[in-house]
Amino acid sequence: MLKGYDVSKYERPSVAVDIILFTIEDDQLKLLLVRRNEEPFKDKWALPGGFVKMDESLDQAAIRELKEESGVKDIYLEQLYTFGEPQRDPRTRVISVTYMALAAKTAWRLRASGDVVETGFFSITDLPALAFDHESIFKYGLERLKSKLGYSSIAFGLLPSTFTLSQLQKIYEVILSKNIDKRNFRKKMLSTDLLVSVGEKLAGGAHRPAELFRFKKREVVYTD
Amino acid sequence: MLKGYDVSKYERPSVAVDIILFTIEDDQLKLLLVRRNEEPFKDKWALPGGFVKMDESLDQAAIRELKEESGVKDIYLEQLYTFGEPQRDPRTRVISVTYMALAAKTAWRLRASGDVVETGFFSITDLPALAFDHESIFKYGLERLKSKLGYSSIAFGLLPSTFTLSQLQKIYEVILSKNIDKRNFRKKMLSTDLLVSVGEKLAGGAHRPAELFRFKKREVVYTD
DNA sequence: TGAATAGTGTCTTTCAGACAATATGCC
DNA sequence: GGCATATTGTCTGAAAGACACTATTCA
Numbered sequence: 001m002l003k004g005y006d007v008s009k010y011e012r013p014s015v016a017v018d019i020i021l022f023t024i025e026d027d028q029l030k031l032l033l034v035r036r037n038e039e040p041f042k043d044k045w046a047l048p049g050g051f052v053k054m055d056e057s058l059d060q061a062a063i064r065e066l067k068e069e070s071g072v073k074d075i076y077l078e079q080l081y082t083f084g085e086p087q088r089d090p091r092t093r094v095i096s097v098t099y100m101a102l103a104a105k106t107a108w109r110l111r112a113s114g115d116v117v118e119t120g121f122f123s124i125t126d127l128p129a130l131a132f133d134h135e136s137i138f139k140y141g142l143e144r145l146k147s148k149l150g151y152s153s154i155a156f157g158l159l160p161s162t163f164t165l166s167q168l169q170k171i172y173e174v175i176l177s178k179n180i181d182k183r184n185f186r187k188k189m190l191s192t193d194l195l196v197s198v199g200e201k202l203a204g205g206a207h208r209p210a211e212l213f214r215f216k217k218r219e220v221v222y223t224d
Numbered sequence: 225m226l227k228g229y230d231v232s233k234y235e236r237p238s239v240a241v242d243i244i245l246f247t248i249e250d251d252q253l254k255l256l257l258v259r260r261n262e263e264p265f266k267d268k269w270a271l272p273g274g275f276v277k278m279d280e281s282l283d284q285a286a287i288r289e290l291k292e293e294s295g296v297k298d299i300y301l302e303q304l305y306t307f308g309e310p311q312r313d314p315r316t317r318v319i320s321v322t323y324m325a326l327a328a329k330t331a332w333r334l335r336a337s338g339d340v341v342e343t344g345f346f347s348i349t350d351l352p353a354l355a356f357d358h359e360s361i362f363k364y365g366l367e368r369l370k371s372k373l374g375y376s377s378i379a380f381g382l383l384p385s386t387f388t389l390s391q392l393q394k395i396y397e398v399i400l401s402k403n404i405d406k407r408n409f410r411k412k413m414l415s416t417d418l419l420v421s422v423g424e425k426l427a428g429g430a431h432r433p434a435e436l437f438r439f440k441k442r443e444v445v446y447t448d
Numbered sequence: 449t450g451a452a453t454a455g456t457g458t459c460t461t462t463c464a465g466a467c468a469a470t471a472t473g474c475c
Numbered sequence: 476g477g478c479a480t481a482t483t484g485t486c487t488g489a490a491a492g493a494c495a496c497t498a499t500t501c502a
Contacts, residue, residue, distance in 0.1 A: 011278050012236040015308075015319055054235050054317050058308035082306045082321050084239075084282035093278050095239055095321075097306050166481075183483070184465060201473095207479035208472040390454075407456070408492060415490095425500095431452040432499035455498070462491075471482070 013084075013093035017061045018049035018134065020080070020141035021070075021101040023121060024158045029174050030105075030121040031138065033128070034069060037117050040090050041131035047138070048119070049096070062099040063222050069119055075222045076102040076157030080141055088133045100141045102157030149175055153194055156215040162198050164210035165189065237308075237317035241285045242273035242358065244304070244365035245294075245325040247345060248382045253398050254329075254345040255362065257352070258293060261341050264314050265355035271362070272343075273320070286323040287446050293343055299446050300326040300381030304365055312357045324365045326381030373399055377418055380439040386422050388434035389413060 021032035033045040048069050052061040059077065066072055077099055084095040122128065124142065129135075148154045155171045169185050189195060194216055201209035245256035257269040272293050276285040283301065290296055301323055308319040346352065348366065353359075372378045379395045393409050413419060418440050425433035 010238070010275060012238050013276065013278065014234070014236050015239060051234060052237065052308070052319075054237065055310050057310060058306060058319070079305060081303060082282060084276070084321065086279050086281060095276075095282070095319075097308070097319075164481085181465070181467080182481090183467085186482080187484090188464085203473080205480070206474045208474085208481045210481055388454085405492070405494080406454090407494085410455080411457095412491080427500080429453070430501045432454045432501090434454055449502105451500105451502085453499090456496085458494090460491100460493080462489100464487100464489080466487080467485090469483090472480090473478105475476105475478085 013095050015052045016049055016094055016096045017052055017058060017065060017099060018047040018096045018137060019062055019066060019099045019101050020047060020138055021066065021103065022124075022141075022145060022158065023103050023105045024171060024174060025105045025121060027170060027174060028123045028125070031124055031127065032070070033120060033122055033130070035118040035120075036131055044131040045120075045122075045128045046131035047098075047134045052097070058097050059099075062101070066101060072103075072222065073106075074103065074161075076154070077222060080137075080144060083133060083137060085133070096137070098137050098141070100144060102145075102154065104158060104160045106160055146175055153192075153215065153217075156194075159215075162200075162212045162214050164202055164212060166210060168213075237319050239276045240273055240318055240320045241276060241282060241289060241323060242271040242320045242361060243286055243290060243323045243325050244271060244362060245290065245327065246348075246365075246369060246382065247327050247329045248395060248398060249329045249345060251394060251398060252347045252349070254347055255351065256294070257344060257346055257354070259342040259344075260355055268355040269344075269346075269352045270355035271322075271358045276321070282321050283323075286325070290325060296327075296446065297330075298327065298385075300378070301446060304361075304368060307357060307361060309357070320361070322361050322365070324368060326369075326378065328382060328384045330384055370399055377416075377439065377441075380418075383439075386424075386436045386438050388426055388436060390434060392437075 019032075023030050023032070032048055034048050036042055036044055036046050048065055050061070050065045050068075052058060056064065058079065062077060062079075063072070063075075066075065078101075080098040080100050082095060082097045086093055088094065088096070124138075127135075127138070130138065145154070149172060155168065155175075158171050159167060165186055168189065169180055169182065172185070173180055195213045196216055198212045198214050200212045202212050203209040243256075247254050247256070256272055258272050260266055260268055260270050272289055274285070274289045274292075276282060280288065282303065286301060287296070287299075290299065302325075304322040304324050306319060306321045310317055312318065312320070348362075351359075351362070354362065369378070373396060379392065379399075382395050383391060389410050392413065393404055393406065396409070397404055419437045420440055422436045422438050424436045426436050427433040
C-alpha cells in the first residue's frame with residue numbers, strides 16, 4: 001500500500017536484475033558468468049545482469065541483459081528471489097531481483113558486448129570466486145532447480161527440441177548428483193504424458209540408435 | 225552484475241514491500257487490509273505495505289510495516305515474489321517486493337497508525353475490490369499457501385502455541401476448501417514427528433475435551 | 449441420557465524403488 | 476561377432492485414501 005507520495009521526496013535504491021543461467025555441456029551443469037572490468041570486484045567473475053530501466057518490466061530487463069551477452073534462442077526464465085541487504089553492494093543501495101534461466105547449450109552463442117569483456121560457462125563444481133553476494137544467489141538458484149526437478153517439467157528447458165530418454169535422464173543425474181535406475185526413470189517419464197515420440201531415431205554412435213522424443217508443451221518464456 | 229556506476233546518473237524506481245497477512249478466524253481464512261486515504265485509489269482497500277528505507281533490509285521493511293498497523297506477536301514471514309510492471313502504480317515506477325505473513329488471530333491487535341485510518345480482516349471469499357495490482361498479489365500468495373500446505377509445516381504459523389488436532393485439520397480444510405478424513409489426517413500428522421503432546425486437555429465445550437499439542441520447531445521469523 | 453466432539457484400525461490402491469536380461473545398430 | 480547403448484517387466488514396501496464405530500465430557 002502506498003501512502004502519500006512525493007516522487008522527489010525519498011531517496012531511492014537502485015534496482016538490478018541478476019541471472020543464473022544454467023546449461024548442460026559435457027555431462028555437466030554449467031553456469032554463465034561474466035568478468036567485471038570495473039570496480040568494485042574488478043576482474044572478478046559475476047552473474048550477468050544490470051539495472052532495470054524505468055520503462056521495462058523486470059522480466060524484460062532479464063531478457064535484455066541475457067541478449068546483450070549471448071545469442072539467445074529459446075529460453076526458460078523464472079524469477080527466483082529478491083536480495084536486498086543494505087550492504088550487499090559497496091557503492092550504494094542496490095536491490096537485486098534474481099532470475100533463473102535454462103537453455104540448451106546449442107541455443108547460445110556467447111559474445112562480449114557493452115561493458116563486458118569476457119564471458120564463459122563454468123561447471124558448477126568448479127566455480128571461481130564470485131563478486132558481491134552472487135555465490136548466495138547461485139546456491140539459491142541451484143536449490144530451486146534441484147527441487148523443481150522433482151515436481152515440474154523444468155528439465156526440458158535444458159534440452160534441445162528433440163532428445164532421447166537417455167539424454168533426459170542424464171540431466172536429472174547431473175543436477176541431482178546421483179545415479180538413477182534406467183527402468184524406473186523411463187517408466188515414470190513415459191507415464192507423465194509429457195513426451196511424444198517424434199518417430200525418428202538418433203543415429204551416430206556405434207550402437208543401437210535411440211528413439212527421439214519431444215516435449216508436448218514446452219515452457220519457453222522467450223524466443224528470439 | 226553491476227557495470228560502471230554513477231549514483232546520480234540513472235533514474236531509479238521506488239521500491240515498496242506489500243504484505244499478504246493471513247489469519248484464521250471463525251473457521252475462515254482472512255486477509256489483513258488497510259483503507260487508503262490518499263489518491264490514487266483513495267478510500268479503496270489495499271494490502272499493508274510501504275516504501276523500503278535506505279538502511280533496512282527487505283525483511284526488516286516488511287516487519288516494520290506490519291508493526292505499524294498491528295500489534296505483532298509471533299509471525300511467520302516469507303518473501304513471495306517481486307512485481308515490477310512499469311505501469312502498476314499510476315504515480316511513478318514502483319517495484320513491489322511482496323511477502324506472505326501468517327499469524328494466529330490472537331497474536332494481533334489492530335491499530336490505526338500513521339497514514340492508515342482503518343484496518344480490517346476480510347474473509348478471502350468476500351474481499352472488496354483492491355487497489356493497484358493487489359488482487360494479483362493476493363492470488364499469488366494464496367496459491368503459494370495452498371501449495372506449501374502439502375509439503376511443509378507452514379500451517380502451524382496460523383495456530384496459537386498449543387492447539388488440538390481438530391483445529392489443525394480445520395486449517396487445512398479451510399485453506400484447501402475441501403473436507404479431509406479425520407483418521408487419515410491424524411495418522412499422517414502424528415507420523416511426521418512434528419507434534420508433541422503437552423499433556424493437557426482443552427475443556428470448555430459440551431463434549432469430550434481434546435488433547436493439546438504443540439509444534440516441535442516453530443518457524444517464527446519475528447517475535448515482538 | 450442426549451448432544452457434541454474426540455479418538456481409533458483395516459483394507460485397497462497407488463507409487464517408488466530394487467533388480468537383470470534381451471535387442472539393435474555399427475564397426 | 477563384438478561393442479556400445481537401447482529397451483523392457485516383476486516384485487516389494489511405503490504411503491495415500493476409502494471407510495464406521497466407540498469414548499468422553501458436559502448440560
